[in-house]
Amino acid sequence: MDSILVLLNKAPYGRENALGALYVVIACLDKEFDADILLLDDGVYAALDNQNSESTINYPNIAELMYSIFPQGKIFVHINSLIQRGLDYPDLIDIVEIVDDNALYEIVKSKSNVITI
Template sequence: MSVDSILILVRSAPYGSSAARDALDAALTCSVFEAPVTLLFMDDAVYQLLKGQSPAGIGQKNLNAIQQSLPLYDIDRLCVAQSAMAQRGLSEDQLALPVESVDAAQIAELMAEHTHVLSF
C-alpha cells in the first residue's frame, strides 16, 4: 500500500477484557482519518468472529454488531490466521463475516506491506 496503512493484530477473546472492543474502536478511529485498515484475527480472537454470540448473559455487548458495520467505514479486509482456526477446530462457515484466511508466510507479508502495526 502506498499511503500510510494500518494493520491491527487482534489476539484477544471477545469477552473478559476490553481488548477486543479496543481493537475495533482503534480500527474505526483510523478509518475516520482515511487510513486503509486491515484487521488480522489471531489466537483466541478468532472466537470474536463466530456467529450466534449471545453475551447479554454476562453483561457484554455483542461484537458482531460492530463488526457488521466495518464495511461502512471502508474496512473491507478482514484476515484470519489459518493456524488459529485449525487449533480451535473452527471453519470459515462458522464465522459471521467473510474473511481472508492467511498462513504464516502471508501474515509476514501483511506486516511488511503495512506502514503501522497495532496489536491488541
C-alpha cells in the same frame, strides 16, 4: 497514506482488548487511513457467528461490530489459529478473509504501522 494493521490475539470477552481493537480500526477508517484487523490466537473467537453476548453478559456483540469495519477495512483471520481451536470457516461471520502464514507475513509487511492489542 499511512496504513495500519491492528492485531488482536485475545479472546473477545472478559477483557476490553477486542472492543478496543475494533474502535481503533473504526477511528482510523473514519480519518481515512487504510486500516485492517487481523485476528489470531484467541482473537479468532471475535469472528464467531451467532454470538449472544448482549443478552448473556450485557456486552456489545463483537462480531456485529466487525460489520462497522467492512468493506472499507478488511478482517483477516489466521487459519492455523482457527484449526488449533477446532473452528472452521463456516463458524465465522461472512465478511472475514482467511489467511495462512505466508499471507499473514505479506499483510504485516505491507503495512506501515502494526498495533498489537
